[in-house]
Amino acid sequence: MQSDLTTLDKPPISPRERKLSRFLLFFEDIIKVPLFRCQHCGECILSSTGFVCSQRCPKRLRNGPCGGTGADGSCEVYPERKCVWYRIYLRSKFFCRLSLLYKINKIHNWNLEHTSAWLNVFKKRIDAPMIFVRNDKDIVKDMIVDDTQRKNQL
Amino acid sequence: MTLKEKINSDRFIVCGEIGPPQSCDGDLIRKKSQYFKGIVDAVNITDNQTAMPRLSSIASAKILLEEGVEPIMQMTCRDRNRLAIQSDLLGAAALGIRNVLCLTGDYQKFGDNPEAKGVYDLDSIQLISTVAKMNDGYLLSGQKMKKAPDFLIGAAANPFAMPLEMRLIRLYKKVQAGAHFIQTQPVFDMELFMRWMERVVEMGLHEKVAILAGVMPVKSVKTLLSMQTNVPGVKINDEYIHRMEAAPDPKTEGVRIAVEIIQTLKTIKGIWGIHLMPVLWESIIPTVVKEAGLCNQN
Numbered sequence: 001m002q003s004d005l006t007t008l009d010k011p012p013i014s015p016r017e018r019k020l021s022r023f024l025l026f027f028e029d030i031i032k033v034p035l036f037r038c039q040h041c042g043e044c045i046l047s048s049t050g051f052v053c054s055q056r057c058p059k060r061l062r063n064g065p066c067g068g069t070g071a072d073g074s075c076e077v078y079p080e081r082k083c084v085w086y087r088i089y090l091r092s093k094f095f096c097r098l099s100l101l102y103k104i105n106k107i108h109n110w111n112l113e114h115t116s117a118w119l120n121v122f123k124k125r126i127d128a129p130m131i132f133v134r135n136d137k138d139i140v141k142d143m144i145v146d147d148t149q150r151k152n153q154l
Numbered sequence: 155m156t157l158k159e160k161i162n163s164d165r166f167i168v169c170g171e172i173g174p175p176q177s178c179d180g181d182l183i184r185k186k187s188q189y190f191k192g193i194v195d196a197v198n199i200t201d202n203q204t205a206m207p208r209l210s211s212i213a214s215a216k217i218l219l220e221e222g223v224e225p226i227m228q229m230t231c232r233d234r235n236r237l238a239i240q241s242d243l244l245g246a247a248a249l250g251i252r253n254v255l256c257l258t259g260d261y262q263k264f265g266d267n268p269e270a271k272g273v274y275d276l277d278s279i280q281l282i283s284t285v286a287k288m289n290d291g292y293l294l295s296g297q298k299m300k301k302a303p304d305f306l307i308g309a310a311a312n313p314f315a316m317p318l319e320m321r322l323i324r325l326y327k328k329v330q331a332g333a334h335f336i337q338t339q340p341v342f343d344m345e346l347f348m349r350w351m352e353r354v355v356e357m358g359l360h361e362k363v364a365i366l367a368g369v370m371p372v373k374s375v376k377t378l379l380s381m382q383t384n385v386p387g388v389k390i391n392d393e394y395i396h397r398m399e400a401a402p403d404p405k406t407e408g409v410r411i412a413v414e415i416i417q418t419l420k421t422i423k424g425i426w427g428i429h430l431m432p433v434l435w436e437s438i439i440p441t442v443v444k445e446a447g448l449c450n451q452n
Contacts, residue, residue, distance in 0.1 A: 005283050006294055059258060059272065063279040064324040066258050067312035067339065068386030076386035077261045089320040101323050104331060107236065107280045107294070144326070144357045 007043075007109045010125040017119065024116035042112030042120055047129035048100040050091030057084045062105040099139035100130060157196045157224055157253055158306045161335060161364045166420070167427025168448050169226065169337065169366055170439055171198040172218075174209035183214050186436045187221040193443050194430065196253060198337075201228040205265025212242060215251045226308060227251050232259030235275040236284070236294055243288060247303030255308035255337065256281040279327050282307055286332030309333040311365075313350035314343060315387040322353055329363045336363050337429040340370035340381075341415055342390040351422055360424030367419045370431045371412035371438050374404045409442055416446040 013021070025040070032038035032053075036046060039055035045062065046053060054062055058077040065085035068076025073086035092098050112120060120126045133139075160167060170190045175182050190197045197218060201211040215225035227246055234242065243254065258278040262270040276284065284294055291302035309328040315321060325336065341347045347367070354360055372378050375398040382390045394411055401407030412430075419425050428448075432438055443449060 005280070005287060008295060058261060059274045059277070061258065061274070061277045063277050063327060065315070065320060067310065067315055068261075069315045070386065071316055071389070073316055077263055085320065086317065089317055093319075098319075098323075101320075102326060104279055104283065104327050107276055107284075110275075 042115040044117035226253040230259030282331040364426040
Protein backbone atom coordinates (compact mmCIF):
# COMPACT_ATOMS: atom_id res chain seq x y z
CA MET A 1 0.00 0.00 0.00
CA GLN A 2 1.26 3.46 -0.83
CA SER A 3 0.75 5.51 2.29
CA ASP A 4 2.40 8.72 1.18
CA LEU A 5 -0.03 9.62 -1.58
CA THR A 6 -2.02 12.22 0.36
CA THR A 7 -1.41 14.42 3.38
CA LEU A 8 -4.47 13.10 5.22
CA ASP A 9 -2.39 11.77 8.08
CA LYS A 10 -1.10 15.25 8.87
CA PRO A 11 -2.75 17.51 11.50
CA PRO A 12 -5.58 19.69 10.14
CA ILE A 13 -5.34 23.46 10.22
CA SER A 14 -7.21 25.13 13.09
CA PRO A 15 -9.00 28.52 12.89
CA ARG A 16 -6.43 30.08 15.21
CA GLU A 17 -3.63 28.83 13.03
CA ARG A 18 -5.35 30.22 9.99
CA LYS A 19 -5.14 33.69 11.53
CA LEU A 20 -1.45 33.26 12.22
CA SER A 21 -1.05 31.86 8.74
CA ARG A 22 -2.56 34.97 7.20
CA PHE A 23 -0.18 37.12 9.18
CA LEU A 24 2.83 35.09 8.08
CA LEU A 25 1.60 34.96 4.50
CA PHE A 26 2.00 38.73 4.30
CA PHE A 27 5.75 38.42 4.84
CA GLU A 28 6.01 35.29 2.73
CA ASP A 29 4.38 37.12 -0.15
CA ILE A 30 6.89 39.94 0.00
CA ILE A 31 9.61 37.43 -0.84
CA LYS A 32 7.87 34.76 -2.86
CA VAL A 33 5.59 36.77 -5.12
CA PRO A 34 8.18 39.04 -6.76
CA LEU A 35 10.85 36.33 -6.89
CA PHE A 36 8.88 33.24 -7.87
CA ARG A 37 5.38 34.52 -8.70
CA CYS A 38 4.05 32.35 -5.87
CA GLN A 39 0.51 31.00 -6.38
CA HIS A 40 -0.12 30.38 -2.65
CA CYS A 41 -0.70 26.64 -2.88
CA GLY A 42 0.51 26.32 0.72
CA GLU A 43 2.39 23.13 -0.12
CA CYS A 44 5.58 24.67 -1.38
CA ILE A 45 7.76 22.40 -3.53
CA LEU A 46 9.95 25.25 -4.84
CA SER A 47 13.15 23.71 -3.53
CA SER A 48 12.60 20.48 -5.45
CA THR A 49 11.68 22.25 -8.68
CA GLY A 50 14.80 24.31 -9.20
CA PHE A 51 13.24 27.37 -7.51
CA VAL A 52 10.68 27.87 -10.27
CA CYS A 53 7.07 27.75 -9.04
CA SER A 54 5.41 24.73 -10.69
CA GLN A 55 1.95 26.09 -9.85
CA ARG A 56 2.26 28.67 -12.62
CA CYS A 57 1.45 25.82 -15.03
CA PRO A 58 -2.12 26.29 -16.40
CA LYS A 59 -2.86 22.70 -15.41
CA ARG A 60 -1.11 23.18 -12.07
CA LEU A 61 0.85 19.99 -12.60
CA ARG A 62 3.09 19.02 -9.72
CA ASN A 63 4.89 16.07 -11.30
CA GLY A 64 6.36 17.20 -14.59
CA PRO A 65 5.20 18.62 -17.92
CA CYS A 66 2.17 17.44 -19.89
CA GLY A 67 2.71 16.10 -23.40
CA GLY A 68 2.22 19.47 -25.05
CA THR A 69 5.55 21.23 -24.60
CA GLY A 70 6.55 22.72 -27.94
CA ALA A 71 9.86 22.18 -29.71
CA ASP A 72 11.08 25.55 -28.46
CA GLY A 73 9.85 24.80 -24.94
CA SER A 74 6.63 26.81 -25.27
CA CYS A 75 3.46 26.12 -23.31
CA GLU A 76 0.64 24.49 -25.30
CA VAL A 77 -2.06 26.59 -23.64
CA TYR A 78 -0.31 29.94 -23.88
CA PRO A 79 2.21 29.61 -26.73
CA GLU A 80 3.75 32.97 -25.96
CA ARG A 81 4.94 31.64 -22.60
CA LYS A 82 7.66 29.14 -21.87
CA CYS A 83 6.48 25.87 -20.35
CA VAL A 84 7.02 26.13 -16.60
CA TRP A 85 8.36 22.60 -16.44
CA TYR A 86 10.80 23.35 -19.25
CA ARG A 87 12.19 26.16 -17.11
CA ILE A 88 12.23 23.89 -14.09
CA TYR A 89 14.26 21.36 -16.05
CA LEU A 90 16.79 23.92 -17.28
CA ARG A 91 17.14 25.50 -13.85
CA SER A 92 17.43 22.14 -12.07
CA LYS A 93 20.12 21.11 -14.50
CA PHE A 94 21.97 24.36 -14.00
CA PHE A 95 21.89 24.02 -10.21
CA CYS A 96 22.63 20.24 -10.31
CA ARG A 97 19.30 19.38 -8.69
CA LEU A 98 17.91 16.98 -11.29
CA SER A 99 17.67 14.12 -8.78
CA LEU A 100 14.91 16.00 -6.96
CA LEU A 101 12.70 15.83 -10.07
CA TYR A 102 12.51 12.04 -9.74
CA LYS A 103 10.43 12.28 -6.57
CA ILE A 104 6.66 11.85 -6.93
CA ASN A 105 4.92 14.78 -5.28
CA LYS A 106 1.85 14.12 -3.18
CA ILE A 107 -1.69 14.97 -4.19
CA HIS A 108 -2.36 18.60 -3.39
CA ASN A 109 -4.21 19.32 -0.16
CA TRP A 110 -6.65 22.08 -1.08
CA ASN A 111 -7.20 22.95 2.59
CA LEU A 112 -3.73 24.46 2.55
CA GLU A 113 -4.54 26.80 -0.35
CA HIS A 114 -3.71 30.41 0.64
CA THR A 115 -1.94 29.45 3.84
CA SER A 116 1.63 30.09 4.81
CA ALA A 117 3.96 27.32 3.62
CA TRP A 118 6.45 28.35 6.30
CA LEU A 119 3.94 27.61 9.03
CA ASN A 120 3.03 24.34 7.32
CA VAL A 121 6.68 23.30 7.27
CA PHE A 122 7.01 24.23 10.94
CA LYS A 123 3.89 22.21 11.79
CA LYS A 124 5.29 19.29 9.72
CA ARG A 125 2.33 19.25 7.36
CA ILE A 126 4.62 19.45 4.36
CA ASP A 127 8.21 18.38 3.75
CA ALA A 128 10.96 20.78 4.71
CA PRO A 129 12.71 22.44 1.75
CA MET A 130 15.89 20.80 0.47
CA ILE A 131 18.41 23.58 0.28
CA PHE A 132 21.54 21.60 -0.59
CA VAL A 133 21.84 18.64 -2.90
CA ARG A 134 25.11 16.74 -3.00
CA ASN A 135 26.35 14.34 -5.69
CA ASP A 136 23.34 14.93 -7.85
CA LYS A 137 24.57 12.85 -10.78
CA ASP A 138 25.34 9.86 -8.56
CA ILE A 139 21.90 10.02 -6.94
CA VAL A 140 20.25 10.02 -10.36
CA LYS A 141 22.38 7.06 -11.43
CA ASP A 142 21.50 5.15 -8.25
CA MET A 143 17.81 5.86 -8.73
CA ILE A 144 17.76 4.57 -12.27
CA VAL A 145 19.48 1.28 -11.49
CA ASP A 146 17.70 0.82 -8.16
CA ASP A 147 15.97 -2.55 -8.31
CA THR A 148 14.42 -2.32 -4.87
CA GLN A 149 11.75 0.02 -6.20
CA ARG A 150 8.16 -1.07 -6.50
CA LYS A 151 8.14 -3.96 -8.95
CA ASN A 152 5.11 -4.01 -11.16
CA GLN A 153 3.28 -7.22 -10.54
CA LEU A 154 1.02 -8.01 -13.42
CA MET B 155 -7.30 -14.17 -23.05
CA THR B 156 -7.28 -10.78 -21.39
CA LEU B 157 -4.84 -8.00 -22.22
CA LYS B 158 -3.04 -8.64 -18.93
CA GLU B 159 -2.42 -12.28 -19.83
CA LYS B 160 -1.33 -11.31 -23.32
CA ILE B 161 1.19 -8.80 -21.98
CA ASN B 162 2.50 -11.47 -19.61
CA SER B 163 2.81 -14.00 -22.41
CA ASP B 164 5.37 -11.91 -24.31
CA ARG B 165 3.42 -11.70 -27.52
CA PHE B 166 3.35 -8.65 -29.77
CA ILE B 167 0.42 -6.52 -28.60
CA VAL B 168 -1.81 -4.60 -31.01
CA CYS B 169 -4.21 -2.02 -29.60
CA GLY B 170 -6.78 0.06 -31.44
CA GLU B 171 -8.66 3.21 -30.60
CA ILE B 172 -12.25 4.39 -30.93
CA GLY B 173 -13.37 7.95 -30.28
CA PRO B 174 -16.96 8.11 -29.01
CA PRO B 175 -19.29 10.45 -30.96
CA GLN B 176 -20.69 13.79 -29.83
CA SER B 177 -24.15 12.25 -29.60
CA CYS B 178 -25.89 9.37 -27.85
CA ASP B 179 -25.41 7.11 -30.85
CA GLY B 180 -24.29 3.86 -29.21
CA ASP B 181 -24.80 1.95 -32.44
CA LEU B 182 -21.93 3.87 -34.01
CA ILE B 183 -19.59 2.38 -31.42
CA ARG B 184 -21.09 -1.06 -32.03
CA LYS B 185 -20.47 -0.61 -35.75
CA LYS B 186 -16.91 0.64 -35.28
CA SER B 187 -16.12 -2.17 -32.86
CA GLN B 188 -16.66 -4.68 -35.65
CA TYR B 189 -13.53 -3.38 -37.41
CA PHE B 190 -11.50 -4.35 -34.35
CA LYS B 191 -13.15 -7.56 -33.23
CA GLY B 192 -10.78 -10.52 -33.45
CA ILE B 193 -8.13 -8.34 -35.05
CA VAL B 194 -6.63 -6.34 -32.19
CA ASP B 195 -6.02 -7.27 -28.56
CA ALA B 196 -7.77 -4.30 -26.96
CA VAL B 197 -9.35 -1.03 -27.97
CA ASN B 198 -8.86 2.35 -26.31
CA ILE B 199 -11.97 4.37 -25.59
CA THR B 200 -11.07 8.03 -25.44
CA ASP B 201 -12.43 10.20 -22.65
CA ASN B 202 -13.85 13.43 -24.10
CA GLN B 203 -10.94 13.73 -26.49
CA THR B 204 -10.01 17.19 -27.79
CA ALA B 205 -11.85 18.54 -24.72
CA MET B 206 -15.34 18.20 -26.21
CA PRO B 207 -18.26 16.51 -24.46
CA ARG B 208 -18.81 13.06 -25.94
CA LEU B 209 -20.45 9.77 -25.08
CA SER B 210 -18.77 8.81 -21.82
CA SER B 211 -15.83 6.45 -21.89
CA ILE B 212 -17.35 4.13 -19.27
CA ALA B 213 -20.57 3.69 -21.24
CA SER B 214 -18.66 3.17 -24.49
CA ALA B 215 -16.36 0.65 -22.85
CA LYS B 216 -19.40 -1.27 -21.60
CA ILE B 217 -20.80 -1.33 -25.14
CA LEU B 218 -17.48 -2.76 -26.36
CA LEU B 219 -17.60 -5.43 -23.66
CA GLU B 220 -21.05 -6.42 -24.86
CA GLU B 221 -19.67 -6.69 -28.38
CA GLY B 222 -16.87 -8.97 -27.21
CA VAL B 223 -14.03 -6.48 -27.65
CA GLU B 224 -11.73 -5.77 -24.71
CA PRO B 225 -11.81 -2.05 -23.87
CA ILE B 226 -9.08 0.14 -22.41
CA MET B 227 -10.97 2.95 -20.70
CA GLN B 228 -9.21 6.29 -20.76
CA MET B 229 -9.52 8.41 -17.64
CA THR B 230 -8.51 12.06 -17.68
CA CYS B 231 -7.94 14.39 -14.76
CA ARG B 232 -9.39 17.38 -16.58
CA ASP B 233 -13.05 16.69 -15.78
CA ARG B 234 -13.02 14.95 -12.42
CA ASN B 235 -11.81 15.59 -8.92
CA ARG B 236 -10.52 12.79 -6.72
CA LEU B 237 -14.02 11.82 -5.55
CA ALA B 238 -15.39 11.42 -9.06
CA ILE B 239 -12.29 9.59 -10.26
CA GLN B 240 -12.53 7.00 -7.51
CA SER B 241 -16.26 6.48 -7.94
CA ASP B 242 -15.93 6.22 -11.73
CA LEU B 243 -13.14 3.67 -11.35
CA LEU B 244 -15.21 1.59 -8.94
CA GLY B 245 -18.17 1.79 -11.30
CA ALA B 246 -16.01 0.73 -14.24
CA ALA B 247 -14.62 -2.21 -12.28
CA ALA B 248 -18.16 -3.29 -11.36
CA LEU B 249 -19.11 -3.23 -15.05
CA GLY B 250 -16.23 -5.55 -15.87
CA ILE B 251 -13.77 -3.04 -17.31
CA ARG B 252 -10.27 -4.25 -16.52
CA ASN B 253 -7.95 -1.78 -18.23
CA VAL B 254 -7.60 1.91 -17.57
CA LEU B 255 -5.33 4.44 -19.25
CA CYS B 256 -4.46 7.37 -16.99
CA LEU B 257 -4.06 10.76 -18.66
CA THR B 258 -3.90 14.39 -17.63
CA GLY B 259 -6.15 15.42 -20.49
CA ASP B 260 -6.17 18.07 -23.19
CA TYR B 261 -6.56 21.58 -21.88
CA GLN B 262 -10.19 22.75 -22.04
CA LYS B 263 -9.21 25.75 -24.15
CA PHE B 264 -8.77 23.47 -27.18
CA GLY B 265 -12.33 22.15 -27.09
CA ASP B 266 -15.75 23.60 -27.80
CA ASN B 267 -16.17 24.85 -24.22
CA PRO B 268 -13.03 26.94 -23.85
CA GLU B 269 -14.48 28.90 -20.95
CA ALA B 270 -14.87 25.76 -18.80
CA LYS B 271 -13.19 25.29 -15.44
CA GLY B 272 -10.47 22.65 -15.62
CA VAL B 273 -10.28 20.44 -12.56
CA TYR B 274 -6.78 18.89 -12.56
CA ASP B 275 -7.19 17.85 -8.94
CA LEU B 276 -4.74 15.02 -9.61
CA ASP B 277 -2.21 14.76 -12.38
CA SER B 278 -1.65 11.63 -14.43
CA ILE B 279 1.11 10.30 -12.18
CA GLN B 280 -0.99 10.78 -9.06
CA LEU B 281 -3.89 9.14 -10.90
CA ILE B 282 -1.71 6.09 -11.62
CA SER B 283 -0.78 5.94 -7.93
CA THR B 284 -4.45 6.21 -7.00
CA VAL B 285 -5.42 3.29 -9.24
CA ALA B 286 -2.47 1.28 -7.91
CA LYS B 287 -3.62 1.97 -4.37
CA MET B 288 -7.15 0.90 -5.25
CA ASN B 289 -5.73 -2.31 -6.74
CA ASP B 290 -4.13 -2.89 -3.35
CA GLY B 291 -7.55 -2.60 -1.77
CA TYR B 292 -7.56 0.92 -0.38
CA LEU B 293 -9.34 4.13 -1.27
CA LEU B 294 -7.39 7.38 -1.24
CA SER B 295 -8.67 8.10 2.26
CA GLY B 296 -6.96 4.93 3.45
CA GLN B 297 -10.23 3.09 3.94
CA LYS B 298 -10.03 -0.60 3.09
CA MET B 299 -12.44 -1.83 0.45
CA LYS B 300 -14.35 -5.09 0.86
CA LYS B 301 -13.69 -5.94 -2.76
CA ALA B 302 -10.71 -4.46 -4.56
CA PRO B 303 -10.66 -3.80 -8.31
CA ASP B 304 -7.96 -5.38 -10.45
CA PHE B 305 -7.03 -2.84 -13.08
CA LEU B 306 -4.29 -3.09 -15.64
CA ILE B 307 -2.85 0.42 -15.47
CA GLY B 308 -1.79 2.24 -18.60
CA ALA B 309 -0.11 5.58 -19.08
CA ALA B 310 0.91 7.78 -21.98
CA ALA B 311 4.33 9.00 -23.01
CA ASN B 312 5.40 11.56 -25.56
CA PRO B 313 8.83 10.75 -26.98
CA PHE B 314 8.79 13.78 -29.27
CA ALA B 315 8.31 16.69 -26.90
CA MET B 316 11.27 18.54 -25.54
CA PRO B 317 13.41 18.19 -23.47
CA LEU B 318 14.11 14.49 -23.82
CA GLU B 319 15.49 14.03 -20.33
CA MET B 320 12.39 15.52 -18.69
CA ARG B 321 10.25 13.06 -20.69
CA LEU B 322 12.31 10.18 -19.33
CA ILE B 323 12.01 11.47 -15.77
CA ARG B 324 8.27 11.57 -16.22
CA LEU B 325 8.21 8.06 -17.70
CA TYR B 326 10.31 6.84 -14.78
CA LYS B 327 7.84 8.38 -12.34
CA LYS B 328 4.92 6.74 -14.13
CA VAL B 329 6.59 3.34 -13.89
CA GLN B 330 7.43 4.01 -10.26
CA ALA B 331 3.81 4.96 -9.56
CA GLY B 332 2.68 1.58 -10.86
CA ALA B 333 1.96 1.76 -14.60
CA HIS B 334 1.87 -1.61 -16.36
CA PHE B 335 1.89 -0.44 -19.94
CA ILE B 336 2.77 2.76 -21.81
CA GLN B 337 1.23 4.02 -25.02
CA THR B 338 3.16 6.65 -26.96
CA GLN B 339 2.11 9.45 -29.27
CA PRO B 340 1.98 8.44 -32.97
CA VAL B 341 5.44 7.85 -34.40
CA PHE B 342 6.11 9.91 -37.52
CA ASP B 343 9.76 10.61 -36.79
CA MET B 344 11.67 7.38 -36.41
CA GLU B 345 14.99 9.01 -35.59
CA LEU B 346 13.64 10.88 -32.56
CA PHE B 347 11.74 7.81 -31.44
CA MET B 348 14.83 5.60 -31.63
CA ARG B 349 16.78 8.14 -29.60
CA TRP B 350 14.09 8.10 -26.91
CA MET B 351 13.87 4.32 -26.97
CA GLU B 352 17.63 3.96 -26.59
CA ARG B 353 17.50 5.99 -23.40
CA VAL B 354 14.51 4.00 -22.14
CA VAL B 355 16.46 0.77 -22.63
CA GLU B 356 19.47 2.36 -20.97
CA MET B 357 17.37 3.12 -17.90
CA GLY B 358 16.01 -0.43 -17.92
CA LEU B 359 12.40 0.76 -18.07
CA HIS B 360 11.53 -1.50 -21.02
CA GLU B 361 11.72 -4.52 -18.71
CA LYS B 362 9.41 -3.06 -16.10
CA VAL B 363 6.69 -1.74 -18.36
CA ALA B 364 5.18 -2.79 -21.68
CA ILE B 365 5.87 -0.07 -24.24
CA LEU B 366 3.33 0.17 -27.05
CA ALA B 367 4.39 2.56 -29.81
CA GLY B 368 1.68 4.69 -31.41
CA VAL B 369 1.01 4.32 -35.13
CA MET B 370 -1.46 6.45 -37.04
CA PRO B 371 -2.62 5.56 -40.55
CA VAL B 372 -3.51 8.83 -42.29
CA LYS B 373 -6.00 9.40 -45.08
CA SER B 374 -4.54 12.48 -46.70
CA VAL B 375 -1.78 15.03 -46.49
CA LYS B 376 -4.32 17.41 -44.95
CA THR B 377 -4.73 15.18 -41.89
CA LEU B 378 -0.98 14.95 -41.56
CA LEU B 379 -0.53 18.71 -41.73
CA SER B 380 -3.35 19.41 -39.31
CA MET B 381 -1.75 16.91 -36.90
CA GLN B 382 1.46 18.87 -37.07
CA THR B 383 -0.14 22.23 -36.41
CA ASN B 384 -3.06 21.37 -34.12
CA VAL B 385 -1.86 18.49 -31.99
CA PRO B 386 0.75 19.67 -29.51
CA GLY B 387 3.84 17.55 -29.17
CA VAL B 388 3.57 15.66 -32.45
CA LYS B 389 6.55 15.75 -34.80
CA ILE B 390 6.26 14.69 -38.41
CA ASN B 391 9.20 13.91 -40.64
CA ASP B 392 9.08 15.94 -43.86
CA GLU B 393 9.68 12.77 -45.85
CA TYR B 394 6.21 11.47 -45.02
CA ILE B 395 4.59 14.78 -45.98
CA HIS B 396 6.37 14.77 -49.36
CA ARG B 397 5.40 11.16 -49.96
CA MET B 398 1.74 11.81 -49.15
CA GLU B 399 1.72 14.88 -51.39
CA ALA B 400 3.28 13.05 -54.32
CA ALA B 401 1.17 9.90 -54.05
CA PRO B 402 -1.56 9.43 -56.70
CA ASP B 403 -3.72 7.59 -54.15
CA PRO B 404 -3.05 9.10 -50.71
CA LYS B 405 -5.09 6.44 -48.89
CA THR B 406 -2.93 3.54 -50.12
CA GLU B 407 0.19 5.58 -49.45
CA GLY B 408 -1.06 6.25 -45.90
CA VAL B 409 -1.47 2.54 -45.28
CA ARG B 410 1.95 1.84 -46.80
CA ILE B 411 3.59 4.40 -44.51
CA ALA B 412 1.82 2.93 -41.47
CA VAL B 413 2.91 -0.61 -42.38
CA GLU B 414 6.49 0.56 -42.93
CA ILE B 415 6.53 2.23 -39.52
CA ILE B 416 5.15 -0.92 -37.89
CA GLN B 417 7.82 -3.09 -39.55
CA THR B 418 10.58 -0.80 -38.31
CA LEU B 419 9.08 -0.64 -34.81
CA LYS B 420 9.00 -4.44 -34.60
CA THR B 421 12.77 -4.55 -34.96
CA ILE B 422 13.46 -2.01 -32.19
CA LYS B 423 14.57 -3.46 -28.87
CA GLY B 424 12.16 -2.91 -26.00
CA ILE B 425 8.96 -2.48 -28.03
CA TRP B 426 6.20 -4.77 -26.75
CA GLY B 427 3.56 -3.86 -29.27
CA ILE B 428 1.83 -1.10 -31.15
CA HIS B 429 -1.13 1.14 -30.55
CA LEU B 430 -3.10 2.00 -33.70
CA MET B 431 -4.80 5.39 -33.72
CA PRO B 432 -7.04 5.64 -36.75
CA VAL B 433 -8.67 9.00 -36.14
CA LEU B 434 -12.08 8.77 -37.89
CA TRP B 435 -10.77 6.02 -40.19
CA GLU B 436 -11.48 2.86 -38.19
CA SER B 437 -12.40 0.86 -41.31
CA ILE B 438 -8.75 0.71 -42.37
CA ILE B 439 -7.60 -1.26 -39.30
CA PRO B 440 -8.11 -4.78 -40.74
CA THR B 441 -6.07 -3.83 -43.84
CA VAL B 442 -3.20 -2.31 -41.85
CA VAL B 443 -3.02 -5.24 -39.43
CA LYS B 444 -3.12 -7.75 -42.29
CA GLU B 445 -0.49 -6.00 -44.40
CA ALA B 446 1.80 -5.62 -41.41
CA GLY B 447 1.59 -9.36 -40.85
CA LEU B 448 0.08 -9.13 -37.37
CA CYS B 449 -2.95 -11.29 -38.14
CA ASN B 450 -2.07 -14.08 -35.71
CA GLN B 451 -4.25 -12.64 -32.96
CA ASN B 452 -6.75 -14.72 -30.97
